[in-house]
Amino acid sequence: MLLLNCPCCGVDADETELAAGGEAHLKRETVGAEDEAFEAYLFMRDNPRGVHFERWRHAYGCGKWFLAARDTVTLEVFGTYPAQTKKPPKAIENALKKKRPDWKGWA
Amino acid sequence: MSDAISALSGAHATGYVTVTEAGLRGMITLRGDLGATKLKAAVKKLIGADVPLVRQNTVNADRGVAWMSPDELLLMVPHAEAESCVAALAKALTGTHHLVANVSDARAVFRVEGAAVREVLAKISPADLSPAGFAPGQVCRTRLAQVAGAFWLTDDETAEVVCFRSVAAYVFGLLEHSSRTGSEVEYS
Numbered sequence: 001m002l003l004l005n006c007p008c009c010g011v012d013a014d015e016t017e018l019a020a021g022g023e024a025h026l027k028r029e030t031v032g033a034e035d036e037a038f039e040a041y042l043f044m045r046d047n048p049r050g051v052h053f054e055r056w057r058h059a060y061g062c063g064k065w066f067l068a069a070r071d072t073v074t075l076e077v078f079g080t081y082p083a084q085t086k087k088p089p090k091a092i093e094n095a096l097k098k099k100r101p102d103w104k105g106w107a
Numbered sequence: 108m109s110d111a112i113s114a115l116s117g118a119h120a121t122g123y124v125t126v127t128e129a130g131l132r133g134m135i136t137l138r139g140d141l142g143a144t145k146l147k148a149a150v151k152k153l154i155g156a157d158v159p160l161v162r163q164n165t166v167n168a169d170r171g172v173a174w175m176s177p178d179e180l181l182l183m184v185p186h187a188e189a190e191s192c193v194a195a196l197a198k199a200l201t202g203t204h205h206l207v208a209n210v211s212d213a214r215a216v217f218r219v220e221g222a223a224v225r226e227v228l229a230k231i232s233p234a235d236l237s238p239a240g241f242a243p244g245q246v247c248r249t250r251l252a253q254v255a256g257a258f259w260l261t262d263d264e265t266a267e268v269v270c271f272r273s274v275a276a277y278v279f280g281l282l283e284h285s286s287r288t289g290s291e292v293e294y295s
């Protein structure tokens with residue numbers, strides 16, 4: 001079972017209270033973008049075994065979106081943070097580097 | 108105008124707690140900047156209470172206000188006053204970015220009473236219902252089996268459960284089943 005702390009309302013929300021929103025920190029391509037970049041934005045996603053940054057929505061609770069860093073294999077959660085964030089907060093990045101020395105960085 | 112009636116006409120079930128449909132309740136959704144001076148003043152005037160803190164619920168006699176999300180409150184007033192309260196709020200908030208809607212007849216309310224009220228709710232919801240995690244004065248928006256719902260404790264043995272009117276019969280069934288005599292878990 002996956003528990004994510006919703007940064008918008010503070011609840012440790014059960015997986016069944018949440019809606020998954022896929023990979024976080026995607027750069028939106030728009031008018032004038034190269035076809036390849038647009039295709040990548042629309043369809044190409046990372047699918048790593050291990051560290052992953054994801055969008056989640058507290059669908060049955062406060063209704064808000066937030067972001068989470070977790071391990072797709074062990075389900076360890078490294079932290080959650082507001083959706084209005086362009087990259088993972090330093091604290092999460094530092095924790096990740098310590099816990100997963102072979103992690104290649106988020107970008 | 109036709110008379111308003113509640114979804115299940117006061118349906119009642121007695122198991123190891125009692126479940127009663129609580130009848131009509133005026134409910135108003137108010138969305139906006141919960142820190143805005145105008146909004147705070149309007150809520151105070153209507154309910155007689157401050158805008159609650161995160162996940163808090165204030166009951167003031169036949170009125171109440173519950174924190175639903177960082178930009179949403181649920182205001183409760185007597186059913187007959189809901190329309191005039193909406194008009195008063197809209198007037199008070201003119202010029203401020205907000206949304207106010209009378210949702211009274213889109214909802215159903217149940218009262219669940221008995222010493223095992225926490226257990227009965229815990230069977231149908233993933234929320235933390237331990238006394239340490241949930242106390243009177245707090246509101247919980249969560250999942251009731253397959254549908255969305257919210258509840259709060261008015262005291263240690265009484266909960267009020269709110270859901271959409273369209274699923275009132277389903278939620279009543281859940282509560283009735285969850286509290287059926289013989290199905291006690293006696294978790295403590």
Ligand SMILES: [Zn+2]
Pocket residue numbers: 006007008009010011058061062063064
């Ligand atoms: Zn939340």
